[in-house]
Amino acid sequence: MIGKFTILATAASALVLGAIAQDIAIENAKLWDGSKLTEDATIVIRDGKVVAWDDGALPDGVEAIDAEGAWVTPGIIASFTQAGIVEVGAEDSTNDTVAPASPYSAALDMSDAFNPSAAMIDMTRLEGVTRIVVAPGISSSLIGGQGLVADTSGTPDSITKSKAFTYINLGEAGAGVSGGSRPAAWAKLRAALGDARTYPARYITSSDGDALNRIDAQAFSAAARGQQLILIGVSRASDIRQVIALTEQYPNLKIALVGAQEGWMVADELAAADIPVIIDPFDNLPSRFENLGATQKNARRLIEAGVKTAFYYSDDASHQARLTLQSAGNAVGSGVDFEDAMRAITSAPAEIFGLDGYGSLTTGSAGDLVIWDGDPLEVMSAPTRVFIDGEEQTMESRQTKLRDRYLDLDESEKPLAYRR
Amino acid sequence: MKHAIKLMAGAAIAVSLSACDNGKETEPTETTKTAKSETSEAFNKNPYPSTYKPYPSETVLLQGATVFDGIGNEYQNYDVLLKGGEIAEIGEGLEVDDDVEVVDASGKFVTPGIIDNHSHLGVYPSPGVSAHGDGNEASGPVTAEVWAEHGVWPQDPGFTRALAGGITSLQILPGSANLFGGRGVTVKNVLSRTVQGMKFPDAPYTLKMACGENPKRVYGYGNGGFPGGAPYSRMGNMAGYRNSWIKAADYKKKWDDWDPDSDEAAPARDLELDTLKGVLDGDILVHMHCYRADEMAQVIDMSKEFGYKVASFHHAVESYKIADKLAEENICSSMWADWYGFKMEAYDGIRENIPMVHNAGACAIVHSDSDVGIQRLNQEAAKALADGRRVGIDISKADAWTWLSSNPAKSLGIFDQTGSLEPGKDADVVVWSADPFSVYANAEKVYIDGALMFDADRPQKTPVTDFELGQPGEGDIK
Numbered sequence: 001m002i003g004k005f006t007i008l009a010t011a012a013s014a015l016v017l018g019a020i021a022q023d024i025a026i027e028n029a030k031l032w033d034g035s036k037l038t039e040d041a042t043i044v045i046r047d048g049k050v051v052a053w054d055d056g057a058l059p060d061g062v063e064a065i066d067a068e069g070a071w072v073t074p075g076i077i078a079s080f081t082q083a084g085i086v087e088v089g090a091e092d093s094t095n096d097t098v099a100p101a102s103p104y105s106a107a108l109d110m111s112d113a114f115n116p117s118a119a120m121i122d123m124t125r126l127e128g129v130t131r132i133v134v135a136p137g138i139s140s141s142l143i144g145g146q147g148l149v150a151d152t153s154g155t156p157d158s159i160t161k162s163k164a165f166t167y168i169n170l171g172e173a174g175a176g177v178s179g180g181s182r183p184a185a186w187a188k189l190r191a192a193l194g195d196a197r198t199y200p201a202r203y204i205t206s207s208d209g210d211a212l213n214r215i216d217a218q219a220f221s222a223a224a225r226g227q228q229l230i231l232i233g234v235s236r237a238s239d240i241r242q243v244i245a246l247t248e249q250y251p252n253l254k255i256a257l258v259g260a261q262e263g264w265m266v267a268d269e270l271a272a273a274d275i276p277v278i279i280d281p282f283d284n285l286p287s288r289f290e291n292l293g294a295t296q297k298n299a300r301r302l303i304e305a306g307v308k309t310a311f312y313y314s315d316d317a318s319h320q321a322r323l324t325l326q327s328a329g330n331a332v333g334s335g336v337d338f339e340d341a342m343r344a345i346t347s348a349p350a351e352i353f354g355l356d357g358y359g360s361l362t363t364g365s366a367g368d369l370v371i372w373d374g375d376p377l378e379v380m381s382a383p384t385r386v387f388i389d390g391e392e393q394t395m396e397s398r399q400t401k402l403r404d405r406y407l408d409l410d411e412s413e414k415p416l417a418y419r420r
Numbered sequence: 421m422k423h424a425i426k427l428m429a430g431a432a433i434a435v436s437l438s439a440c441d442n443g444k445e446t447e448p449t450e451t452t453k454t455a456k457s458e459t460s461e462a463f464n465k466n467p468y469p470s471t472y473k474p475y476p477s478e479t480v481l482l483q484g485a486t487v488f489d490g491i492g493n494e495y496q497n498y499d500v501l502l503k504g505g506e507i508a509e510i511g512e513g514l515e516v517d518d519d520v521e522v523v524d525a526s527g528k529f530v531t532p533g534i535i536d537n538h539s540h541l542g543v544y545p546s547p548g549v550s551a552h553g554d555g556n557e558a559s560g561p562v563t564a565e566v567w568a569e570h571g572v573w574p575q576d577p578g579f580t581r582a583l584a585g586g587i588t589s590l591q592i593l594p595g596s597a598n599l600f601g602g603r604g605v606t607v608k609n610v611l612s613r614t615v616q617g618m619k620f621p622d623a624p625y626t627l628k629m630a631c632g633e634n635p636k637r638v639y640g641y642g643n644g645g646f647p648g649g650a651p652y653s654r655m656g657n658m659a660g661y662r663n664s665w666i667k668a669a670d671y672k673k674k675w676d677d678w679d680p681d682s683d684e685a686a687p688a689r690d691l692e693l694d695t696l697k698g699v700l701d702g703d704i705l706v707h708m709h710c711y712r713a714d715e716m717a718q719v720i721d722m723s724k725e726f727g728y729k730v731a732s733f734h735h736a737v738e739s740y741k742i743a744d745k746l747a748e749e750n751i752c753s754s755m756w757a758d759w760y761g762f763k764m765e766a767y768d769g770i771r772e773n774i775p776m777v778h779n780a781g782a783c784a785i786v787h788s789d790s791d792v793g794i795q796r797l798n799q800e801a802a803k804a805l806a807d808g809r810r811v812g813i814d815i816s817k818a819d820a821w822t823w824l825s826s827n828p829a830k831s832l833g834i835f836d837q838t839g840s841l842e843p844g845k846d847a848d849v850v851v852w853s854a855d856p857f858s859v860y861a862n863a864e865k866v867y868i869d870g871a872l873m874f875d876a877d878r879p880q881k882t883p884v885t886d887f888e889l890g891q892p893g894e895g896d897i898k
Contacts, residue, residue, distance in 0.1 A: 061601070090633070090763035120761060237892070244568040262892065282792055284898045285546045286577055286888065292547075293893035315792055325800065329859030379799045379859045380806035399770045405777065407811060409744050 034360025036290025075368030098139035108145030196224035226252030267305035470619035477870030534587025612732030668696030743780030775808020
């Protein structure tokens with residue numbers, strides 16, 4: 001369902017990049033294309049897209065790259081991050097994830113903040129992540145605002161899809177900013193849905209609704225009418241059941257969950273309701289009363305129940321979005337099938353966020369591709385080359401430059417500051 | 421109210437200390453009593469002693485494994501014999517009596533247990549509700565008088581998760597709000613009804629200190645407003661430490677000069693200065709939260725000014741910038757593999773920090789500071805090792821294991837008991853399902869003093885904390 005929406009912005013940005021993308025063929029690859037693993041594969045990318053190839057002679061004008069048997073995978077999608085909307089977490093001046101003093105909620109659009117030049121973008125790309133889902137935090141309202149999807153090229157037009165979803169938190173955090181309880185949060189959400197579903201009619205005579213001002217009602221109206229994904233942060237099994245009940249009341253809402261530590265306890269209901277989840281496979285501590293049932297087996301149980309499952313890394317979702325891969329590797333260590341884990345960081349998030357043509361390397365897919373020096377989920381592996389929309393990316397970041405400056409501490413001739 | 425008073429007093433540490441004396445429990449009666457006893461010790465330095473006793477263990481032969489011994493050696497197809505709670509022998513084709521339990525460890529890996537020298541388990545336990553925030557005595561910038569062990573909740577489910585990750589010992593530290601945060605405590609990762617039941621026997625006490633942003637944020641611009649409390653700046657941090665060390669030196673001199681056999685009354689006790697004097701006496705090891713290279717250099721000069729030594733800089737994300745100096749001073753760095761950027765003093769964190777420190781000949785340690793990270797420290801070491809190799813720093817896996825066992829043990833003063841697979845040491849040992857530098861490896865068996873405390877094949881034998889009993893997911897595989 002959710003997988004079906006295509007947003008024009010996606011196609012537009014691909015076209016722009018496609019015009020300058022190289023045409024390349026990667027030969028002798030151990031290719032995992034999103035659904036199967038092929039040894040000695042050749043993959044061809046023209047105009048930024050994967051094209052069908054039957055292993056005959058390569059087309060003209062294509063640069064051939066011998067992968068020498070290395071792993072090649074779709075670019076990784078980090079499915080819940082705050083990369084590019086904060087530079088230094090503890091420095092408020094650099095942090096656009098939250099706005100505790102703003103009168104607005106649903107209208108807070110992370111596209112207004114996203115900085116493709118943020119230092120962490122390069123660092124994230126260097127670890128094989130080519131697309132990031134960027135979500136707002138929760139500060140003064142249970143509705144955090146509008147999230148986006150971007151690539152990690154660092155170029156000015158790197159937003160793939162703005163207003164990709166509205167983020168809402170119905171866990172303890174959402175309750176805390178709704179007056180202090182779950183019933184208060186639910187009352188607010190139901191009122192907000194009522195406001196937004198009747199926007200603009202009810203705002204003809206007043207600028208305030210029951211829960212939302214005019215601006216927020218306008219921003220929330222697409223989600224409230226089922227035309228935009230609602231991503232809901234929620235942990236406890238009973239809270240998840242409440243969300244499932246909401247979708248029964250409003251069948252057209254498009255909902256995905258993030259967190260969902262106790263999702264395994266309601267896995268069958270989630271599967272039946274066709275609600276996907278984004279989870280952190282590391283989550284195994286009863287860190288709050290709302291996730292007493294947290295276990296590393298969550299991923300395996302959800303996937304086995306048929307719930308569409310994507311992975312993220314929650315401990316530092318901005319700077320460490322790159323650890324999405326380590327999360328997936330640990331899921332495998334906890335019993336998840338390798339290919340299911342790979343899907344959870346490529347095709348599953350693409351489907352959840354309606355990114356047609358991403359997260360796989362089959363014909364027509366975007367040329368987001370990574371060549372690795374080993375098993376991509378292994379902690380000792382790293383990308384050797386990264387392509388976004390068919391364009392090869394630099395493997396340099398502020399971190400690699402710092403590293404190179406200090407690899408040798410000899411400053412007998414000049415201070416190290418002269419070395420770059 | 422108390423908070424405000426302490427912040428004001430903090431503006432001048434000397435005032436703060438004398439003000440503290442009035443408010444604290446001093447026990448002149450007991451001191452006098454002790455002074456007249458036979459012992460030269462005027463007071464009990466260990467009033468909350470360890471009651472930890474190794475649990476019963478069998479003699480076990482771990483057979484045919486790949487072994488990292490924790491001091492830089494890798495052996496193929498090796499055996500490790502655990503007997504009487506100790507490492508009895510390691511070698512090839514060890515022969516044992518028929519009644520000895522033999523664990524087939526072929527294809528598996530055996531290492532010393534991982535030691536995390538930076539944890540807040542117990543003082544910031546799960547669930548992280550406000551009632552559980554016992555890790556920071558944030559009431560003043562100098563709280564050397566508090567002891568982490570007095571805040572540890574031994575029922576923290578985090579201990580069991582760390583055990584499943586191969587953690588056999590850990591240091592629990594107070595948080596980093598303060599210039600002097602208080603004493604840390606080193607424990608065996610064995611659940612107990614009491615903290616005393618976990619305390620690592622004879623481990624020295626440690627002192628947590630903190631550089632940089634935290635003290636000035638908590639006491640200066642963050643909490644005090646303008647003009648606010650002190651320290652307000654890094655200058656204030658250094659002045660705060662130095663004022664305390666001057667007090668401590670004076671206190672130490674009083675005790676050193678005092679003759680217990682004379683009629684003269686013993687000097688008045690001061691809990692705060694007891695700890696600082698312990699450092700100057702060489703009994704207590706300093707573990708200092710310090711990110712930036714320039715600040716570490718300042719602290720090294722200060723330690724020489726007052727005559728003590730830093731055991732390890734923690735969170736030292738910029739150690740790579742002064743790795744030569746740290747090697748020369750023989751100071752350890754306790755580091756993350758890849759954390760960076762969450763605060764300004766973490767902005768220059770790089771992924772090669774650990775191997776670059778190691779490569780310079782300095783003591784490198786992988787630490788967690790996290791109830792999540794502590795469960796996978798082997799993976800953190802693996803990431804750092806791989807990143808180092810990519811820039812030509814060729815370190816073996818066996819050498820990298822020193823970051824997880826022998827080096828942290830040395831930093832805690834417990835290396836003569838644990839941290840390597842050498843005969844006579846505590847049998848703190850992990851059997852891994854596969855190469856522990858792989859993301860897919862799991863700790864299968866964890867022995868502490870030879871007792872099998874975790875067994876992945878028998879989850880029903882693994883511990884469940886009081887808190888988790890009767891809760892959703894009780895006893896589930898975590």
